[in-house]
Amino acid sequence: MSGADAQRGQALPLTLALGLLVLLGAAALFALGRVQLSAARAQTGADVAAVSAARELRGRLGEVALAGSERSGLWRARLAAVAGEAARPGGARVEAVAFPGGSWPPTAVEVTVSAPGPRGARVRAVARAGLLAPEPVAGGPTGWATGGGYSGPLVYRDGKPMCPAVAAAFDLMDAAANAAGVDLVVVSGFRSDAEQAALFARHPDPKWVAPPGRSRHRDATELDLNMHNGGGGAYAWLSRNGARFGFVQRYSWEPWHWGYLPGCGPSNALLGPGRSSGGRPSAAGVPGWVPERYRAAVATAATANGVAPALLAALLRAESGFDPRAVSPAGARGIAQLMPATAAGLGVRDPFDPGQAIPAAARLLGAHLRAFGSVPLALAAFNAGPGAVRRYGGVPPFRETQAYVARVMALAGGAGGLAAPLGGEVVLLRAGDRFV
Amino acid sequence: MRERPRQAGQAAVELLAAVPVLVLAGLLAWQLAGVLAAGFRAEQRVRLEALNAAGAAGRTALVSTSERVPALLPGTAGLRVVARAAIRLP
Numbered sequence: 001m002s003g004a005d006a007q008r009g010q011a012l013p014l015t016l017a018l019g020l021l022v023l024l025g026a027a028a029l030f031a032l033g034r035v036q037l038s039a040a041r042a043q044t045g046a047d048v049a050a051v052s053a054a055r056e057l058r059g060r061l062g063e064v065a066l067a068g069s070e071r072s073g074l075w076r077a078r079l080a081a082v083a084g085e086a087a088r089p090g091g092a093r094v095e096a097v098a099f100p101g102g103s104w105p106p107t108a109v110e111v112t113v114s115a116p117g118p119r120g121a122r123v124r125a126v127a128r129a130g131l132l133a134p135e136p137v138a139g140g141p142t143g144w145a146t147g148g149g150y151s152g153p154l155v156y157r158d159g160k161p162m163c164p165a166v167a168a169a170f171d172l173m174d175a176a177a178n179a180a181g182v183d184l185v186v187v188s189g190f191r192s193d194a195e196q197a198a199l200f201a202r203h204p205d206p207k208w209v210a211p212p213g214r215s216r217h218r219d220a221t222e223l224d225l226n227m228h229n230g231g232g233g234a235y236a237w238l239s240r241n242g243a244r245f246g247f248v249q250r251y252s253w254e255p256w257h258w259g260y261l262p263g264c265g266p267s268n269a270l271l272g273p274g275r276s277s278g279g280r281p282s283a284a285g286v287p288g289w290v291p292e293r294y295r296a297a298v299a300t301a302a303t304a305n306g307v308a309p310a311l312l313a314a315l316l317r318a319e320s321g322f323d324p325r326a327v328s329p330a331g332a333r334g335i336a337q338l339m340p341a342t343a344a345g346l347g348v349r350d351p352f353d354p355g356q357a358i359p360a361a362a363r364l365l366g367a368h369l370r371a372f373g374s375v376p377l378a379l380a381a382f383n384a385g386p387g388a389v390r391r392y393g394g395v396p397p398f399r400e401t402q403a404y405v406a407r408v409m410a411l412a413g414g415a416g417g418l419a420a421p422l423g424g425e426v427v428l429l430r431a432g433d434r435f436v
Numbered sequence: 437m438r439e440r441p442r443q444a445g446q447a448a449v450e451l452l453a454a455v456p457v458l459v460l461a462g463l464l465a466w467q468l469a470g471v472l473a474a475g476f477r478a479e480q481r482v483r484l485e486a487l488n489a490a491g492a493a494g495r496t497a498l499v500s501t502s503e504r505v506p507a508l509l510p511g512t513a514g515l516r517v518v519a520r521a522a523i524r525l526p
Contacts, residue, residue, distance in 0.1 A: 015454030019461040026465030033472035040476060044483040044521055051487060052496070052524035059494060082524055085496060089520040090482075 031118060038123040042115035045092025046127035049083035050111040053097060054129035056082040061105055061131070062175025066241055069104040083111045091115055093122075100128060100306045104375070105172075107131045107308055130308075148193035149218025150264055160189035163220040163264035170223065170260075173245035182237045187256070188224035191217040207253075216250060220264055223247075227256035262406040287313050291322050294335075294354060301359040305366030311375065312362050314411035315382065318404060319361075324354045336361035375412075379405045467508045471517065474503040478519035486521040498522045 056079055057064060064075055080097040087094050092115040099106035108130035114122040145154050145161070154161040157170055166189075174184045191199065197212040209215075216222045227235050235255050242248065247258045286299050286309045298316070302309040319337040320326035332339050334351035336358065343351040346360040361382075368378035372389060380388070380395040383404045388396040395405055481501040489497040498520065505515040 012450045012454060015451060016457065019454070019457045022458065022461040022465060026461070026468055029465075030468040030472065033469070037472060037475045037479065040479045041519070044479055044486075044519075047483060048486050048521045048523045052522075055524045055526055086522045086524060089498060089500075089522045 034118045035123070038115055038117035039125065041090055042092055042113055042117075042123045042125035043127070045087040045090045045115055046111055046113045046125040047129075048090070049087040049092070049094055049113055050109055050127035050129035052086035053079040053083040053109040053111055054131060057106065057109055058131050060179065062172055062177070063179045065105040065172055066176040066179075066244060068244070072099060072104070072106075079109055080111075083109075083113075087111075087113050092125075095124065145190055145192065145220055148213065150190060150220035152220070152264065154190060154220065157189070158186040160186040160223075161220070162186070162189040162223065165262065165264050166221055166223070166260045169246050169262075173242070173247060176241065176245070177234070177237055180237060182234050183226075184234055184238075185226040186223050187226055188217065189222070190220040191215060193218060216259060221260040222250065223258050223260070224256045225258055262409055286310070289313075289317070294322060294358065297354060297358045301362035304359070305362040307362050307366050307369065308412070311408070311412045312358075312365060314408045315361065315365060315379070316358070317411055318408045324352055324357070376405050376409065379408050463508050467506075467512060470506040470508065471515075474505045474517040475519075478503040478517045482519040482521045486523040489523055489525060491525045493525055495525050496522050497525050 057075075067075065076097045076099070080094050083097060084094040092113040094111060094113050096112040098110045098112075100108050100110050108128055110126065110128040112124060112126045114124045117123040145151055145163075150163060152163060155164050155167045156162075157167055157174075162170070170184075170186070177184045193212045196210065196215045196218065200209050200211055203209045206214075210217075225234060225238070238247070238258060239249070242258060246261050248261055249255065250257045250259045286295050286302075290298055290313045294316070298313050299309050301307075302312040316322055316335055319332075320335045322335060324335045326335065326337065327333050328337055330339070333343070334357045335354045336351070338346070338348060338351045338357060338360065340351070342364070343357075343360065346364060348356045348360045351357050351360075365378060365382055368381040368386060369375065371386060372378050372381060376395055377389055380401050384396050384398055384401040388398075388401075395402055478501050481503070482499055485501060486497070486499045489499055491497055499522070500518065500520045502516040502518045505512065505517060507513040507515065
């Protein structure tokens with residue numbers, strides 16, 4: 001064999017090997033791309049499934065509230081069906097539906113889906129969608145109560161004034177009543193002393209009309225509802241379910257008169273001049289009144305611990321008014337008012353440092369929410385300790401704790417403002433690859 | 437010494453013959469990348485359209501988009517990637 005014969009064809013295998021290498025590289029990149037595409041498809045499925053489930057939740061929030069947390073399994077299954085319907089066209093399958101946060105009614109839905117990936121594998125994705133409370137005074141007449149009793153903003157339902165906290169609770173109750181075929185109509189709400197005086201002058205019988213200054217209607221927590229001739233089953237429905245929404249019949253001889261027990265609270269400050277521009281909750285659900293420098297910390301800490309950002313914000317506001325140097329007479333310290341022993345137990349070295357105290361408060365509140373499964377009980381545990389809540393089997397009968405729970409609930413706006421009739425929004429609580 | 441020009445020519449001819457193979461491999465790789473890119477675009481569009489879909493509250497909207505795959509290889513003209521999503525309307 002000559003030298004020329006031996007070397008002939010050497011370039012061909014080299015070139016073929018190069019071509020093969022290009023193809024192999026392309027195949028590897030394609031496989032990687034397919035995994036990424038499957039992940040994107042799964043995420044789309046999770047997003048639409050979570051938003052669909054949250055929209056269904058929003059539309060049925062009244063029913064969900066009425067059912068109580070003991071029926072959470074049933075509602076998870078119902079929302080899973082809705083989520084599955086949304087995920088299916090994209091080839092995704094719903095694996096799990098959860099209610100993060102532990103409050104009832106839930107204000108967010110977390111959906112886990114899986115979508116087909118390469119080689120028969122399934123790719124998982126998680127999305128969380130939450131309900132944003134609408135502007136409490138948007139889209140309707142508003143006013144400001146003065147002249148004795150309650151002093152603060154008024155919103156109107158059926159043309160009658162009441163404080164925003166009562167309106168929010170009434171909306172939720174009304175949504176639940178509507179689902180049961182009962183229509184609740186407000187025929188009277190807040191009455192100033194002057195209005196009460198005029199009413200008393202027309203009907204000067206203290207059994208039926210309280211003298212001016214003595215009527216509970218001046219507190220803006222009282223509603224007269226449509227009870228004449230049974231109100232189409234309204235009285236029977238309210239007797240069974242009113243308490244679930246915080247409403248009680250004030251006087252046995254007045255079946256139409258229902259009072260809101262948690263009260264108006266200090267929520268009027270929500271609409272006060274200190275409110276940030278628009279006052280609208282951000283996408284992260286942090287209320288507009290949270291100081292700018294704490295907004296990110298509140299959103300991050302709350303979400304990381306499965307707590308509604310509005311609830312954590314309300315707690316911090318009630319504890320310290322967002323003062324990181326606050327010290328209580330009992331020795332509680334910092335923005336979250338942690339006692340030294342509690343702070344040590346949470347691994348907080350400096351309770352005056354909001355960077356440590358806010359995540360610790362969120363961690364503690366999240367743990368209480370998981371332990372007690374209810375926002376009021378978790379708040380009571382935060383204030384009076386979990387031992388007291390267990391001992392009394394509910395919110396302990398301490399005036400301070402009860403006032404604290406009512407105050408934080410009012411500041412957080414409860415879940416009432418999220419009821420569908422007011423047009424609250426559903427938003428994805430995820431930005432990029434992380435929840436916000 | 438006389439063999440050298442002949443060998444160089446041989447390699448050049450072989451290299452020339454392999455150019456179509458290399459080009460084909462490159463086109464195939466590019467075509468695959470095009471399919472993936474179209475898939476991502478379709479997925480992105482369907483997600484956006486689904487989340488912004490409007491209509492009768494409580495109904496479920498079915499959204500479908502398709503993206504054209506750039507045709508680089510023969511027989512791939514008109515190839516499209518379809519993405520679908522459904523969502524409960526607000």
